[in-house]
Amino acid sequence: MTFLGFAERLTAGWRDGEQPAQVDKLLLHAFLEDLRQAYRRRVWRPGDWRRTAYPVLLLDGVEVDGVGHTLVRLLTDVRNETGRNDPLLVVALATAPPPELPGTRPLREADDAYDEWAEALPETRRLRRSAAWLVALRPDDEDATPPPGVVPPALVAPDPPWWARRFLPAAVAVVLLAGMLVWADSRWTLDCHPTPTGQVRVQVLAGECVGYSDTAAQVFNSEPGQERLRAVQRRIFAQNRAAEQVWRRSDQRRPCLTLVYLGTLTGNRTRIDEESYVSEREELEGLATAQYALLKESAAADGAALLHVVVANGGRQMRHAGPAVAMLERLAHDDPTVLGVVGLVESRTSTAAALRELNRVGLPVLAPTLSADRMDGNSSLYLQISAPNSAQAAMIETYARQVLRVTEAHAYFTTGEGSSLTEDLYVGTLVDGLRQRFGSRLTRLDEWSTGRRLTAECGYRGVLVFAGRWSEFDGFLRALKECGNDPPRHLVADDSVNRYMANPGLRASAPGNLPVTYVSKAALATCAALRAAQAARDDARGSFLTWVGADDLLDPPRCRDGAGAPVGERVSLAYDAAMMMVRALESLAARLRHADTGRRWEPRSVNPVGVHAEVLRQNVAAGYPGVAGVVRYAPDSGEPVAKRLALLRVARVPDVAAEPVEVFHCGAADSGPDPGCRPV
Structure with missing residues (x-):
């Protein structure tokens, strides 16, 4: 038989053929099982622990063969037959108690009767006595009627533990929320x-x-x-x-x-x-x-x-x-x-x-x-898309020797705030490259820091190399400003200075009488070079010039009308x-x-x-025909071979509108053999 079929047999009108006593026991057992589940205590549900007392069923006027008597008998039978505990305490009031009830005590002794019942409960349950689950009281004429709302102390439920109080879930939620906010604020x-x-x-x-x-x-x-x-x-x-x-x-x-x-x-x-x-x-x-x-x-x-x-x-x-x-x-x-x-x-x-x-x-x-x-x-x-620092150092040395016609060099390096030469691989390898290329002709190699004076470089006729980070270049120029009308003859800066030269706000306050030559990794992609390439029907650079000058891409558009913003x-x-x-x-x-x-x-x-x-x-x-020069790699290296590098010169650093002029370059612009280094 299925469960639905069994349930149907118990519905009104269909259960008339069943044994009434068995049906009553089944229904009472189901009721007790509901109570067991409702009063079950689970650690993860503090609300369950708020129930500190079992429910009490008060049966008044229990007499032989009455409804109360029948219920008491059925409760006794079900509990004895199943042997399962349930949270229901039955208090029976009987003037002439049925034989199944234990000896009754006066109502005024309800506290003592409860204590005796609780003490004897384990033994009476073990013996399956009929009255194991009952407390029987007898109302006497001498009993005083308690005021409305007054309950015998023995039947008053104790207060729930503090961790089961209603404030706890709210407090826990507040603490968790605060913790999550602190954690989220840190992330x-x-x-x-x-x-x-x-x-x-x-x-x-x-x-x-x-x-x-x-x-x-x-x-x-x-x-x-x-x-x-x-x-x-x-x-x-x-x-x-x-x-x-x-x-x-x-x-x-x-x-x-x-x-x-x-x-x-x-x-x-x-x-x-x-x-x-x-x-x-x-x-x-x-x-x-x-x-x-x-x-x-x-x-x-x-x-x-x-x-x-x-x-x-x-x-x-x-x-x-x-x-x-x-x-x-x-x-x-x-x-x-x-x-x-x-x-x-x-x-x-x-x-x-x-x-x-x-x-x-x-x-x-x-x-x-x-x-x-x-x-x-x-x-x-x-x-790597750009030439390595060894190529940059070689170009600076070649330019100094072939174009400037000087052999001696002074170099200053910086690494920026919170960094060292060991941590700054760019500056460290560039300094090593300058040492190797100039050798004994590098007569001064010092670290420069903000506040250090450079008056010793005033009028210097060799090549003065700035081999540091762009963030210190402004201070370096200001230190050279003390030279007045006798600045060093040839100031050459590394490619990091591009970041400074691309910043009009910084350049505006730079010394105005000091020309600067600096390394560029993308001289082939200046506006002038791109226009010349477009005129020569260079598809790659011509298309790039069209894109960067479009109205709906960069803000502002680059290389427009011969005087637009530089491409960068x-x-x-x-x-x-x-x-x-x-x-x-x-x-x-x-x-x-x-x-x-x-x-x-x-x-x-x-x-x-x-x-x-x-x-x-x-x-x-x-190689790849890049806009900034052909990109070629050796089979065992990620550094490009003969990648184009150039030296750009500005006559006055504050003159932002004037485009830098290319004065020297090394490496290949397009496919073909390496042309080496040559002045422009």
Whole structure:
């Protein structure tokens, strides 16, 4: 018989054929089972422990063969037959008690009767006596009627324990909420918090918002003066949405990839009117330009890839690159379109550690501006777009000897606040390169710090080399200002100074009578060079000039009407890094499409290591034709071979409107043999 069939037999009108006593016992047993469950105590539910007494059933006027008598008898039978405990205490009031009831006591002795019953309960239960579960009282004429609402003390439930009081859940909830708020405040702020939209994972570390985002719900750096940095992030995020829409409209035929930009987007000390993240902003503009160019491809170009960009912050000087990479590892695991990382900005030991972690994760790194020597030793998946510092030092020495006709040099280096020469791999390897190239002709090599005077360099006729970080270059120029009309004859600065030269606010207050020559890694991508290339029908550089001058991309548009804003040193380098990965993916996709008749692009058909290998395979023939110069690699190195470097000269640093003039260059502009170094 099924349960429903059994229940039907017990319904009114259907149970007439059953034995009434058995039906009554079943119903009473069910009632007692409900009480057992209701009064069960569970540790994880403090409310259950508020019940400190069993319920009491008061039967008044119990007499032989009456309803009360029948109920008492049934209770005794059920409890004795099942042997199970239940929380019901029965108090029977009987003037002439039935034989099943124990001896009665006067009502006024209810307290003593209860105590005797509780003491004898274990023994009477063991013997299964009929009255084991009963307390019988006898009302006498001498009993005084208690006032309304007064209950015998023995039947008054004790107070619940303090940890079961009603205030406890509220107190626990308040404490937990406060703890969660404190914990959340230590991890997130109003401008640094996770969001349910897009791919966003961030955490506050040492006051900096570290993590990644691909949506405008989380834009890095809310400091005053960094509006252009925020604007290019929003442009990238808007193009992310546009790329996704184009991919869906193409019936998911076009290959797509995600590149992560990992940079230093917070932590610099800056004035309200000072843009302190020029390099990062320019590299992001390069990625935005690559996105834009791919979005402009024909809708019928199924082989043209689409680019999705995730912006990630490793904190000041990449100090929090470790936690950022840990977050990116999870992203790469969840999203098969993540094929590489672009950026890293500064060559430091923390950056090297991040490279090792990214290599462990299996993500290739394309670094637009890193140039410390032997950075590729930290990752077998590392590709550098810029020439190493050894090439930079060699160019400076060659320029001094061949063009300036001087042999002696003085060099000063800086590493920035909170860093040392050991930690700063960029400065450390550049200083080593200058030592090797100049040898004994480097007659002075000192560390310069803010406040140190440089009057000893006044009138110096050799080459004075600034081999430090851009953040100290302004102070270095001010120290040379003391020379008045007798400045050093030849001041040459490293490529880090590009960040200073791209900052109009800093240049405006620089000494006006001191010309500066500085290293450029992208002289082929200045506005003048791009216009000349476009006139010579150079498709790659001509198209790049068209993109950066578009109305709906960069703000402001670059190289417009012969006098627009300059394109920026790092825009083309980041563009080249992104497009190298894009062309490699398109090549793999074309081969897969030829082998597979399927129409949709399957992201898991390629992997990051495979795309890195394809970049190197394509590079074997003639190198990648980058906007900032051809990029070629030796088979066993991630450093480019004969990559174009140049020296630019400004006659007056405060003259922001005047374009720098190229005076010397080394390396190849396009495919072909290395032309060496030559003046312009």
